[in-house]
Amino acid sequence: MIETRHLSKFYHRGVYALRDLTLTVEKGEFVFITGPSGAGKSTLLRLLLRQELASEGELLVNGQDLATLSRPAIQEYRRGIGFVFQDFKLVPSRTVLQNVSFVPEVLGVPVAAQHRRAFQVLKWVGLQHRIGAFPEELSGGEQQRVAIARALVNDPALLIADEPTGNLDPDLSLEIMNLFREINAGGTTVLVATHDRELIRFVGRRTVHLDQGRIAEVM
Amino acid sequence: MRLIRYAFREGWTSLVRSGTSTLFSVTAIALAVAVLAAVLLFTTNVERWLDEWSSSAELSVYLDDGTTSDERGAIEDAIDVSGIAASREYVSKQEALARFRDGFSSLSPLAEGLDGNPFPASVEVRLAPGDGVEAALQALARQLITLPGVVDVQYDRDWLNRLAAGLDVVRRLGFLLGLLMALAATVTVAAVVRLSLYSRRDEIEVMQLVGAPVGYIRGPFVAEGVLQGGLGALAALAVLGAGFALVRSLYGTALAQVLEGLPVGFLPPVYWAYLILGGMVVGAAGGFVAARQAV
Numbered sequence: 001m002i003e004t005r006h007l008s009k010f011y012h013r014g015v016y017a018l019r020d021l022t023l024t025v026e027k028g029e030f031v032f033i034t035g036p037s038g039a040g041k042s043t044l045l046r047l048l049l050r051q052e053l054a055s056e057g058e059l060l061v062n063g064q065d066l067a068t069l070s071r072p073a074i075q076e077y078r079r080g081i082g083f084v085f086q087d088f089k090l091v092p093s094r095t096v097l098q099n100v101s102f103v104p105e106v107l108g109v110p111v112a113a114q115h116r117r118a119f120q121v122l123k124w125v126g127l128q129h130r131i132g133a134f135p136e137e138l139s140g141g142e143q144q145r146v147a148i149a150r151a152l153v154n155d156p157a158l159l160i161a162d163e164p165t166g167n168l169d170p171d172l173s174l175e176i177m178n179l180f181r182e183i184n185a186g187g188t189t190v191l192v193a194t195h196d197r198e199l200i201r202f203v204g205r206r207t208v209h210l211d212q213g214r215i216a217e218v219m
Numbered sequence: 220m221r222l223i224r225y226a227f228r229e230g231w232t233s234l235v236r237s238g239t240s241t242l243f244s245v246t247a248i249a250l251a252v253a254v255l256a257a258v259l260l261f262t263t264n265v266e267r268w269l270d271e272w273s274s275s276a277e278l279s280v281y282l283d284d285g286t287t288s289d290e291r292g293a294i295e296d297a298i299d300v301s302g303i304a305a306s307r308e309y310v311s312k313q314e315a316l317a318r319f320r321d322g323f324s325s326l327s328p329l330a331e332g333l334d335g336n337p338f339p340a341s342v343e344v345r346l347a348p349g350d351g352v353e354a355a356l357q358a359l360a361r362q363l364i365t366l367p368g369v370v371d372v373q374y375d376r377d378w379l380n381r382l383a384a385g386l387d388v389v390r391r392l393g394f395l396l397g398l399l400m401a402l403a404a405t406v407t408v409a410a411v412v413r414l415s416l417y418s419r420r421d422e423i424e425v426m427q428l429v430g431a432p433v434g435y436i437r438g439p440f441v442a443e444g445v446l447q448g449g450l451g452a453l454a455a456l457a458v459l460g461a462g463f464a465l466v467r468s469l470y471g472t473a474l475a476q477v478l479e480g481l482p483v484g485f486l487p488p489v490y491w492a493y494l495i496l497g498g499m500v501v502g503a504a505g506g507f508v509a510a511r512q513a514v
Contacts, residue, residue: 049428051428071433074430075430075432076430077430078427078428078429079429079430081428083428089421089424089425090421091419091421091422091425093236103425103429105225106225106426106431106432106435106436107430107431108221108432154429
């Protein structure tokens, strides 16, 4: 599903965020990307979300070279990806249901279907009783579950999470990881960037360890 | 249609949320529209007066006391053939004196003291309104003054033309000022919408990452600008209308006396539509500029 070939990303003055990264993630796989701060985890995810372009090498998703995508093609590509961030990125002025349903809304899904799909995923993450609440009324764990519901509402083939448990206590982190495991069990490819070794041990999946932009170890 | 509904719903929510900053941009647009509307109010009224004056504009052909009926007939034929006369009327010496007495009653003793009647007979020609009359009128005046029995020809189009030209200058200056203010309003709207963009940057990032079409991302900000522009224009028209009504109620009688019955009215509805549309376009431009820079 994801293939990188000698992928590098550098910024000005030759500072490399990623260097000569060659990696394959199969369809339906659950992979952790780990490493210390500045190792290049988030850079790799930004390249995958096509927020940035690689400086060298190739990044292919389902055989598509992301560097060659036009603007409409990028939009189309992103519709097949779900994403979860450490800081949730929920819209404070929208309710839980609206935070989730606005994704299908902006993709042109009819209103009834928007709400039905949003309710289904919120039910799946166990928040069907909080659909009228605003983000500030939710705990951190609940907010992250809303963000996961939002990521899943389009039934993505690939789920990308950048430090999804960074703002959560250990119990909630395990809860979120269980959700990711269930999502993966449904056939979705899951890529999680984290530096939490406990979580990685708990889930027990393939782990790519990055250090200074290079692959230091694959476990 | 769904996109437009979404854009305006989100734009309205953002507009209400922005509060004070929205007030700035609405005020900026209102000022620009108010300047334009005030200029239009002035020029449309003066144009109405010009029309009135034009329709009552006259060519006076003064006749020698010894003008024969044949000579008068030739003069009247020349007027009829010219095609620029809506009507003509012969005013005898006696009628001219009577008119003087009626029109200038305080000066009538002056006329009583005169030997005989000093007022000449004349043919008064009411001119047909319309463009292109000016050249024909000048040609007719040149022709009439050469005819036997004519002592003078006077017409009052010159000052009307000068007034029309002056009005055109006022209108152009007003539009220029309005345009400059509209540019300033566009910049203000762009700044306010940029604030709105900044406060919604997470939402925009999420929309970009889910692959939302550009129209869905930029649309609400353009709609916010349109709403600001529309509200500004409505506010300007409301204030101007209220001011107009107030002046009319306070000084209506005095104005009517000064203007001698000339019509005074507020802007016609089609101008309201243009001004509101103009305000919306200015707002949309500001919103689009800001959204395009950011997304």
